[in-house]
Amino acid sequence: MSASNVTATGINRSERITLIRFIGLYSFLVLMILILGSTIYFKLQKDLMLQTKRLELEEYSKELIDGLKLLHIYFDRYRTYPRNSLYRSAIYDADHVQIFSTLKDPQGVQLDKVIYTTDGVIQYIHVLDSYYLGTKYTVVEIDDDKVWFKEAWRNILLYGGVLLFIFMAAGVVLMRLFLSPMREAIHLLDRFIKDTTHELNTPVSAILSNIEMIDQKRLDEKTARKIRRIEIGARTISTIYQDLTYLALDHQIVSEDRDTDVSALLKERIEYFKILGESKKITFKTDIQPGVKLFIDPAKLARLIDNLLSNAIKYNRRGGTVYIALHPKELVIKDTGIGMEKKEIAEAFKRYKRFKSGAGGFGIGLNIVAMIASEYNLDVKIESKKGQGSEVFVKWDV
Amino acid sequence: MGRIAVTILLIFSALQGSGMNIYERNCVKCHENLPVSLDKFFFNYLLKYSSERQVKQALRNYLKHPRRKASLATEELLERYGIMPKSNLSDEELRKAIDIYWDKYKVFGKIE
Structure with missing residues (x-):
């Protein structure tokens, strides 16, 4: 198609x-x-x-x-x-x-x-x-x-x-x-969404690449903090952009599946999200076994990981922790946030469903996760206790 | 079948023994002297009253209350012989006589 x-x-x-x-x-x-x-x-x-x-x-x-x-x-x-x-x-x-x-x-x-x-x-x-x-x-x-x-x-x-x-x-x-x-x-709206998504890419990339080029050691404390905030903002927009393009286009075009090094990709994505977690003083604890492989389109795996990480940060409390564990055939991401009730878990994968209006986002995250999981036969399970946090298990080849 | 035939024969012989049945004694006796036979009257009743129930009812009414207006005989016949005298039979006897009359001339089972 x-x-x-x-x-x-x-x-x-x-x-x-x-x-x-x-x-x-x-x-x-x-x-x-x-x-x-x-x-x-x-x-x-x-x-x-x-x-x-x-x-x-x-x-x-x-x-x-x-x-x-x-x-x-x-x-x-x-x-x-x-x-x-x-x-x-x-x-x-x-x-x-x-x-x-x-x-x-x-x-x-x-x-x-x-x-x-x-x-x-x-x-x-x-x-x-x-x-x-x-x-x-x-x-x-x-x-x-x-x-x-x-x-x-x-x-x-x-x-x-x-x-x-x-x-x-x-x-x-x-x-x-x-x-x-x-x-x-509807066609007008559709074209607008596609154009907007497309037009977002260039400026966001420009902001991100330029921030990276700034030598932060030469800045004074105050300016460095401001730059950092700008970077967080730009990365958030970039994530939303990725999700939107996925929904609008990517999931309907042919996947480029190949043997992907999940460990490397996961580490890279954690690095990317660390800066977003910093604003909430969130600590990342990882247990990543190297060399875990999966036959998947890396862009799609990145969307899956990004959304799980983004949720773990978004719904976490201030100063909370995100645990990430990767073993052969299993990825676990756990947060210490608000958690969900049983009824909410069942509804979590629906599109535009949000549990905390203050947390921002469009409620498309877990929907994307579910779509990718079903495409590659991944088994996604959520365990959660209200007030204690949620734990997401992604298993494959079982 | 044989038994039924024997029974019927016995009934017939019994009737023969007592002479004539109530219909023959009370109806045929008089009508024999008329130029119009009883079966003609029967078919006139059939022509006007159609069903068994209605024919019998009309006959009973007429025999108990003979009236010139209700008579089915021709004008000439009435002129000459007048209307039939009122029957002095009891209701039960009348019913029996009419039943015999009906069975004798009814068309059921006779058409080929």
Whole structure:
């Protein structure tokens, strides 16, 4: 991934979430509308089909009634039910008792309706005025050829699909329209952060290198102290700059992993932070085994160590101590500061989380530590007691 | 099956023994003399009242309270023979007579 399309504020990710949520809600509503429309269309098609079939069924019904009439008159001589190969039928008396039936399934008959479909057949109910053979209801049944059914479904799927596509396209256009002002604002902010971070580097480096060039022995006590304070300030800014660039760019570009001498790097970083600790009269006690190696991007390891050291100083009390121990496969940094409660430990790795507003910083330190640790499968554990200090264990290859 | 047939035979012979049943004694006897047979009346009732329950109820009402308006006979028949005299059978006897009448002429199970 190139750095150019990476953003400091994570716009792509949050934009995608917004997009997914919007599309989800929108598709739900669109589907609801389409289902409602389809249901109405289906019902209309069915009614239309029944209306067409009704004419045919009414004819059959009349024919059946004529047959019943004859049967009624000549029942003493002739008892054959009027049948026709075009339809099946049944007759019921006023108490809904079946008198005779040639229906496929006489169970499904609904005498209170006029025309309906059931189980692949269309049934038409006619109520007689004269009850030939006691018949009050005639039921005439024909097979439902399902042509209308297939056609209705085909139309629903076809037009529904086209409508869905149009709706979704409109939705995407609408959303782009709504999102574009927000997106512009965020891009502006993003570019600002990147530019600012970049522009910070040169002046801070200039300050730091120039301070180093000053021969402090030739200065009087007062000026030397002031220079020292300036150096502390510049180093703090430099650390913040490193963190910001890491968050904005570094962690998204390819790592330059190599066998890194952790011992040497750790010593170097402690040297760098000693001057920051001096203002709080903090003592550093170290137990560093030489030659400890780890396959990692040294810049990232430096970020990890810097953040742990910086926290150990930031959250320490005045005149406290920072213990640093390095053994093969383990780095321990312990402070004698304010400590944390159990609940706070769990939250410590979240971005922008700060436990002491007076301590400064952005609350991104441990978040960076967690990111680097997860990239290299390092195991980071915090043990802490409120008021007694915290101990951070970084283990690898376990 | 054989046992049922024997039972039915026994019932029939018993009826034969006592002569005629209540329907034959009280209905057929009079109607035999009319030009319109009883089955025609039955089918007229069926035509107007449809179901077993309603036909029987209408028959019972008419036999207990014969009225010209409620009669299903033709005008000519009424002109000539007048309306049927009120039945003097008890409710139970009337019910039995009507049941026999219904069973004799009902269309259930007879249509082919």
